[in-house]
Amino acid sequence: MTDFLFEPPATPGVPVAGEAALYPVGRIFCVGRNYAAHAAEMGVEADREAPFYFTKSPSAFLASGATLPYPPGTENLHYEMELALAIGAPAFRVSAADAPAAIYAYGCALDMTRRDLQLKAREKQRPWDLGKDVEGSAVFAPMTRAAELGEIGPQRIHLSVNGEIRQDARLSDLIHSVPEIVADLSKFYHLRPGDLIMTGTPAGVGPVEPGDRIEGGVDGLAPISLAIGPAE
Template identity: 65%
Template sequence: MSFERKEEQTTAHRLFASPTYPTVPVTGEPGRYPVHRIFCVGRNYADHAKEMGAEVDRQAPFYFMKDAQTLVASGSTVPYPPGTSNFHYEMELVLAVGQPIFRASRSDAEAAVFGYACGLDMTRRDLQLDARAKQRPWDIGKNVERSAIIGPITRREGIGEMGPRRISLSVDGTIKQDAHLSDLIWSPGELLEHLSQFYHLAPGDLIYTGTPAGVGPVVAGQHIRGEVDGLEPVELTVTPAE
């Protein structure tokens, strides 16, 4: 049976308004990329796993998810979130899926990439670590409102192979994260191939591919800028808590 995302066909009256899917600009184009799901990869850089006191599982990647409604455009300001005193930045390469794939081969997975973007996976680190220590899900630390920041998407055809490009992040102009995409344990193609064994992936799906070492806290008033060579940067300003 084929899997398709279909618009809801109903005449029933909705009890309240429901949000529309967020969209992301595509570099050099008027059209925008609608986002339906956000998958995130954990511990995909060895040095980051080490700084978090965790082992790298080289047998298979693992994932967590953020709701599509957590997506925020680059250049936004977001308030310091409730319930945490240790709000961390994580700079990531984001890949956008461009065609349906299920149980894909490596070559089919690589061909399904629509494009790439710079992203921030903002994290309530204290809550994540508390959940991890109790062997509970990470949702309250990771699936945080306004925590998936993304820059414009550049089509794969416009950038070519990602290769050993530099990935970096600065806070108020000071470099905090500095690595290369060649340090990824699982490449974008490997991630798509693996994830497609468990999900019917389709346009609208984003994958945040993991963060390098150097993660750390931010406070209200600070400005974050993340870069991957060849892509448009992602920027965020954190403001005081609501």
């Protein structure tokens, strides 16, 4: 048994419908600007040649239903509703046709973003880490096995804040499809069980304040919720 100087962090896990065990959270990959309307509202062109990515560390994980303290260093915390997928088999340099075999489950997710810090970094052509890789900013609902959801495309994806709809689209609006994302990412990484991929957010992103409640969903999946608490 290996001894460590300090206690290593526990591995977080996501519930999966019908399973007693949790899905372990390892790497979290996120696709940027994967809905044309969202890219437009952010004042940029959607990249249709290939997906691009940023990452979040496992410490960003937060379970649906929790309260997220308003993060430090920002005055503009935004919600982003997303479809997430969980890898269930090793995938390296797979084709889009073979990519679905590597997907274990799907779920609702929130990419909470310190938008002011992200935009400052973007203006200076710097990485987005301070805006995106934030403690508690990768929120996941319980997941559903891929075979039970069926083909991705017609499902509605939506989000409300305090009961008011803010995001409302279809998964068919994705620029890069789920198989294309997995195939492309597998060119650069040995994907493995524990890897989660957030596939991008539709238009309608915006700020939240302490006291707000976020609720979202994708047809056929368990809904997601998050309360925004006061800053610590």
